[in-house]
Amino acid sequence: MTGGHPSTRSARSGSGRSTAHWAIWVGAGALIAFLAVFFLWPVGEILWRGLAPDGVPDLAAMGEVIARPRTLRIIGLTLAQAAIATVACLVLGLPAAFVLYRRRFRGRAVFRALALVPFVLPTVVVGVAFKVLFAGTALDGSWLAIILALVFFNVAVVTRTVGIAWEELDPSIEEAAADLGATPLRTFLSVTLPRLGPALASSAIIVFLFCSTAFGVVLVLGGTRYGTVETEIWTLTTQYLDLRAASALSLVQVLFVVVVLWAAGRARSRPEVRTPTPGRAIRLADAPLIAATVIIGALLAVPVVSLALRSLRGADGWTLDHWAALAGVGSGVGGSAPVLAVSPLEALWHSLVFAAVGTAVAMAIGLGASILLSRRPASPRGRRVLAALEGGLMLPLGVSAVVLGFGYLVALDTPPFDLRASPVLVPIAQALVAAPLVIRTLLPVLRGVDPLLRDAAADLGAPPWRVLASVDLRLAARPAVAAAGLAFAVCLGEFGATAFLSRPDWATLPVVIERLAGHPGPGNLAMANAAAVLLAIVTAVALAAGELARGRRLSSRD
Amino acid sequence: MGSSIRPLRLVAAAAVAFSLTATLAACSDSRQDPPAPAHLVLVTHDSFALSDGVLDAFTAETGVTVEVQALGDAGALVNKLVLTKDSPLGDVVFGIDNTFASRAVDVLEPYVSGALTDAEAPFLLPADQGGDRLTPIDSGDVCVNVDHEWFQEQGLAEPATLEDLADPAYRDLLVVESAGTSSPGLAFLLATIAAFGDDGWQDYWRALVANGVSVAAGWTDAYYAEFSGPSSEGDRPLVVSYSSSPPVEIVDAGAPTPTGVLEATCFRQTEFAGVLAGTRHPAEARLLVDFLLTPTVQSDIPGSMYVYPVVQSTALPETWAAAAVRIDAPFELDPARIGANRERWIEEWSAIAVP
Numbered sequence: 001m002t003g004g005h006p007s008t009r010s011a012r013s014g015s016g017r018s019t020a021h022w023a024i025w026v027g028a029g030a031l032i033a034f035l036a037v038f039f040l041w042p043v044g045e046i047l048w049r050g051l052a053p054d055g056v057p058d059l060a061a062m063g064e065v066i067a068r069p070r071t072l073r074i075i076g077l078t079l080a081q082a083a084i085a086t087v088a089c090l091v092l093g094l095p096a097a098f099v100l101y102r103r104r105f106r107g108r109a110v111f112r113a114l115a116l117v118p119f120v121l122p123t124v125v126v127g128v129a130f131k132v133l134f135a136g137t138a139l140d141g142s143w144l145a146i147i148l149a150l151v152f153f154n155v156a157v158v159t160r161t162v163g164i165a166w167e168e169l170d171p172s173i174e175e176a177a178a179d180l181g182a183t184p185l186r187t188f189l190s191v192t193l194p195r196l197g198p199a200l201a202s203s204a205i206i207v208f209l210f211c212s213t214a215f216g217v218v219l220v221l222g223g224t225r226y227g228t229v230e231t232e233i234w235t236l237t238t239q240y241l242d243l244r245a246a247s248a249l250s251l252v253q254v255l256f257v258v259v260v261l262w263a264a265g266r267a268r269s270r271p272e273v274r275t276p277t278p279g280r281a282i283r284l285a286d287a288p289l290i291a292a293t294v295i296i297g298a299l300l301a302v303p304v305v306s307l308a309l310r311s312l313r314g315a316d317g318w319t320l321d322h323w324a325a326l327a328g329v330g331s332g333v334g335g336s337a338p339v340l341a342v343s344p345l346e347a348l349w350h351s352l353v354f355a356a357v358g359t360a361v362a363m364a365i366g367l368g369a370s371i372l373l374s375r376r377p378a379s380p381r382g383r384r385v386l387a388a389l390e391g392g393l394m395l396p397l398g399v400s401a402v403v404l405g406f407g408y409l410v411a412l413d414t415p416p417f418d419l420r421a422s423p424v425l426v427p428i429a430q431a432l433v434a435a436p437l438v439i440r441t442l443l444p445v446l447r448g449v450d451p452l453l454r455d456a457a458a459d460l461g462a463p464p465w466r467v468l469a470s471v472d473l474r475l476a477a478r479p480a481v482a483a484a485g486l487a488f489a490v491c492l493g494e495f496g497a498t499a500f501l502s503r504p505d506w507a508t509l510p511v512v513i514e515r516l517a518g519h520p521g522p523g524n525l526a527m528a529n530a531a532a533v534l535l536a537i538v539t540a541v542a543l544a545a546g547e548l549a550r551g552r553r554l555s556s557r558d
Numbered sequence: 559m560g561s562s563i564r565p566l567r568l569v570a571a572a573a574v575a576f577s578l579t580a581t582l583a584a585c586s587d588s589r590q591d592p593p594a595p596a597h598l599v600l601v602t603h604d605s606f607a608l609s610d611g612v613l614d615a616f617t618a619e620t621g622v623t624v625e626v627q628a629l630g631d632a633g634a635l636v637n638k639l640v641l642t643k644d645s646p647l648g649d650v651v652f653g654i655d656n657t658f659a660s661r662a663v664d665v666l667e668p669y670v671s672g673a674l675t676d677a678e679a680p681f682l683l684p685a686d687q688g689g690d691r692l693t694p695i696d697s698g699d700v701c702v703n704v705d706h707e708w709f710q711e712q713g714l715a716e717p718a719t720l721e722d723l724a725d726p727a728y729r730d731l732l733v734v735e736s737a738g739t740s741s742p743g744l745a746f747l748l749a750t751i752a753a754f755g756d757d758g759w760q761d762y763w764r765a766l767v768a769n770g771v772s773v774a775a776g777w778t779d780a781y782y783a784e785f786s787g788p789s790s791e792g793d794r795p796l797v798v799s800y801s802s803s804p805p806v807e808i809v810d811a812g813a814p815t816p817t818g819v820l821e822a823t824c825f826r827q828t829e830f831a832g833v834l835a836g837t838r839h840p841a842e843a844r845l846l847v848d849f850l851l852t853p854t855v856q857s858d859i860p861g862s863m864y865v866y867p868v869v870q871s872t873a874l875p876e877t878w879a880a881a882a883v884r885i886d887a888p889f890e891l892d893p894a895r896i897g898a899n900r901e902r903w904i905e906e907w908s909a910i911a912v913p
Binding site for chain 2: 049124127128131132135136141219220222225231235237238239240241242310315406409410413414420421500503504515517518520521522523524525
């Protein structure tokens with residue numbers, strides 16, 4: 001196939017290869033520099049202080065911390081909790097991904113946006129909502145309650161990540177299988193599922209890491225009975241100032257990331273032709289999947305609806321007072337002592353600005369990294385650099401926010417990086433958490449690009465940049481817009497690092513909500529609930545707008 | 559292998575632009591330049607609040623501007639100060655309490671405000687335990703709060719003492735916060751240690767557990783999700799909270815107060831201010847500590863932070879006289895003893911209360 005013009009091709013790809021090499025090294029260098037300054041250095045410095053208080057790593061002490069029965073129990077609990085929740089998210093997220101991304105119906109854009117709402121809700125108010133819902137049932141204070149909450153927060157990751165990949169798959173192969181007499185189940189198992197493998201692996205990595213670093217909801221629902229590695233690190237750092245034990249546990253978290261990446265790396269995309277379709281109309285055979293999706297959606301809606309109802313309930317019945325209060329700063333005795341420095345409405349504005357910047361940074365990192373990582377450098381050294389970069393970029397998902405926060409405090413204290421009092425760290429920290437999701441969404445798509453396409457373009461005389469623009473970027477464009485929506489939701493909802501870096505004057509909405517829920521005062525909790533619902537609505541509207549724009553692009557291209 | 563120059567350049571450019579922004583932000587940081595009139599950074603905890611204009615009075619008086627930076631809850635505040643000892647986050651700290659005082663001694667300069675009088679002497683720490691560096695500013699009590707309405711409806715007499723809480727008549731009625739993850743939770747544990755002694759509190763907690771005490775991770779879920787008070791959604795009428803929580807529950811000033819405190823269950827938390835070691839403006843920092851003891855600040859404290867001003871001559875707001883409870887004989891513990899035993903106590907407590 002490439003034999004048509006051997007001489008021109010080899011000449012062109014020769015020069016192309018050296019520019020490509022150069023570009024890859026520069027790109028990788030820039031990403032590594034960013035990661036080094038804003039993640040590896042701060043985290044490394046705080047871990048070093050813990051592990052080597054005298055300048056020499058104290059391996060025996062580390063081993064002692066990890067071998068404690070309590071530590072081992074907590075590691076086991078964390079792994080079990082995250083594994084069960086991940087499997088549940090995969091099982092529940094698949095039908096929803098099918099209905100929302102393979103079928104066409106009125107209002108689809110809105111439902112796609114609504115599906116992401118649980119993801120941005122602050123864990124504190126949702127935790128209290130779950131606790132009130134479960135009160136008096138067998139679920140009250142149980143381990144199952146924590147897992148249900150983890151599924152509630154994370155199932156959207158599967159729906160969206162898998163949905164985006166599913167949307168890109170050519171349906172004619174399934175149709176061919178059906179024409180040849182395969183049952184729908186058989187078609188799904190032997191044709192669809194293998195092709196979704198990389199996307200499933202991607203979403204499983206993300207959900208697993210999110211669940212293994214879950215914090216607020218574990219504390220609220222488990223009442224300190226069911227600690228995770230994350231809650232343990234938080235307690236050790238903020239309460240005991242036991243950096244040695246906290247650092248040892250942080251290394252365990254890093255190990256989780258490495259193992260999960262290794263396991264998921266076994267599911268690689270195979271190249272195939274991608275023909276995105278707007279989806280087909282609903283038909284009778286879809287009924288079971290649609291029913292399942294509706295039931296899952298209804299269950300996910302319960303805590304959100306409960307929040308909405310409780311935000312509308314006053315001492316004397318229904319009221320809009322708590323919503324009206326969102327323009328104010330919370331109540332104390334006779335309104336004399338404001339709970340907040342800024343009103344929830346101002347905080348919402350801060351949230352949107354931070355999230356917009358965070359999303360832009362996450363997309364720059366994510367798109368650049370995905371293009372880099374989808375290449376297979378010829379040299380073993382190049383491959384090793386890329387593998388290290390892939391792992392490094394996933395670390396922020398698995399490493400505790402409180403460790404990163406303390407790391408910023410001890411590391412970024414000298415010019416030009418004296419940023420400890422600067423708001424600029426907020427979108428950076430948010431982008432560090434969001435970028436892995438962008439990468440995990442785009443990488444399967446880009447790795448799946450058939451190299452023949454690139455070769456064909458090159459053969460037809462396209463210079464390397466043109467190949468990239470008309471093959472890679474063109475195929476990645478739609479998933480990239482969808483990934484940006486996911487990144488935006490992550491940035492809006494990010495709490496751990498944001499709360500650590502936040503200052504009252506530029507607090508974000510989740511931080512303000514947590515603060516309202518943490519203070520006595522008539523209406524403060526109801527106001528926190530109203531603010532959470534407001535965050536949900538704004539998120540849904542922003543995502544739906546993005547979804548509609550994306551839909552229009554697709555139909556105009558057809 | 560296809561080439562990929564353009565987006566890579568974009569990424570590189572983005573990263574460079576980003577570090578530039580970061581650098582610029584760093585350079586414009588006000589703490590970098592020696593400001594003409596001194597500029598102080600007051601680091602504190604998230605619950606710090608003063609009415610608008612109070613700190614402006616200090617600026618008007620001295621020409622020194624003050625920037626407030628909240629750094630998390632009281633525990634996180636102290637730990638952040640300890641970790642950044644070599645390049646301090648500010649000039650003055652407010653909000654170190656007696657449960658964490660021993661840990662903070664190393665990050666402070668020796669200075670205690672001369673504005674203190676004999677009336678405030680009981681709030682001072684012993685000299686070798688931070689008494690020469692920490693100036694008391696306010697105090698508040700952590701107490702078991704009771705839902706009066708619930709007990710009236712049930713026709714049950716309210717408990718009064720710590721012992722009563724372990725009485726089977728009050729089974730399944732109390733919710734506390736975890737001493738490992740919550741500041742009021744730790745204060746209540748310290749109250750029981752002060753009450754029952756080194757060898758008695760463990761049995762008391764076993765009795766509480768046998769009597770169905772519920773342990774929540776933090777104040778929010780204990781108070782809002784488990785307590786039965788008017789602004790809460792739970793069904794337990796007894797909760798560990800602050801002595802200043804009941805006045806906040808008053809909506810109708812004429813009606814009887816819906817909740818109250820059990821005065822024999824309280825632990826006193828005193829909050830201190832100090833000058834951070836390494837400040838470039840030690841003289842101005844001392845002035846700010848002194849200012850926190852002036853009537854301007856002291857009279858603002860009850861309404862702004864729901865705690866009692868430490869200066870005894872300060873007049874309390876009228877609403878406080880009616881509703882807030884001044885605890886006469888709270889439980890107290892030597893800060894040095896707390897500092898030496900905190901971790902061990904919490905571990906022992908965890909083994910009993912959250913097995």
